[in-house]
Amino acid sequence: MEAPEPKRYSVAEAGEKIRHFCAYQERSQYQVRQRLYEYGIYTQDVNQIIVELIEENYLNEERFAKAFVRGKFNIKKWGRIKIKQALYPHKLSDYILKKAFAEIDEAEYLKTLKSVIEKKSREVKIKNDFERKGKIAHYAITRGFEPDMVWEIIKADKKS
Numbered sequence: 001m002e003a004p005e006p007k008r009y010s011v012a013e014a015g016e017k018i019r020h021f022c023a024y025q026e027r028s029q030y031q032v033r034q035r036l037y038e039y040g041i042y043t044q045d046v047n048q049i050i051v052e053l054i055e056e057n058y059l060n061e062e063r064f065a066k067a068f069v070r071g072k073f074n075i076k077k078w079g080r081i082k083i084k085q086a087l088y089p090h091k092l093s094d095y096i097l098k099k100a101f102a103e104i105d106e107a108e109y110l111k112t113l114k115s116v117i118e119k120k121s122r123e124v125k126i127k128n129d130f131e132r133k134g135k136i137a138h139y140a141i142t143r144g145f146e147p148d149m150v151w152e153i154i155k156a157d158k159k160s
Contacts, residue, residue: 008040015049022058026067028090032059065092065100073104077112080104082144110153113145117153 014036021035029050036046053059072078120139126132133154140150
């Protein structure tokens with residue numbers, strides 16, 4: 001069975017739908033552009049709609065990046081590396097990324113990393129200290145925390 005043909009919208013209809021899309025949560029220009037292409041709108045009209053969205057303050061890349069970084073750090077407990085990798089497809093400028101990552105307080109970052117390590121430390125049941133620390137470090141690193149920070153905390157913590 002073939003997939004149904006996607007619905008095509010007029011420029012006015014697409015503009016209205018995309019405003020609702022942007023009002024629901026913060027979006028990047030990349031996300032909006034992709035959605036407009038799905039609606040059957042093409043480059044010249046897409047660019048015009050994006051300009052209108054920016055002028056009407058529906059679309060703000062800096063606001064999107066800050067909200068994204070705060071959410072991934074505070075809710076999902078991701079480290080900077082993983083957050084940056086998740087932001088990569090959105091094609092944000094270095095300036096915007098720098099401002100977004102300034103949202104993470106360094107003391108809070110260390111506190112979160114320590115809590116991630118402590119939580120994993122309670123879960124790991126391996127008796128061999130070398131393997132145990134390796135598993136804990138691997139977990140924290142895959143959460144996006146910097147390896148040198150992870151190992152520094154694990155070595156400083158006597159019970160992990």
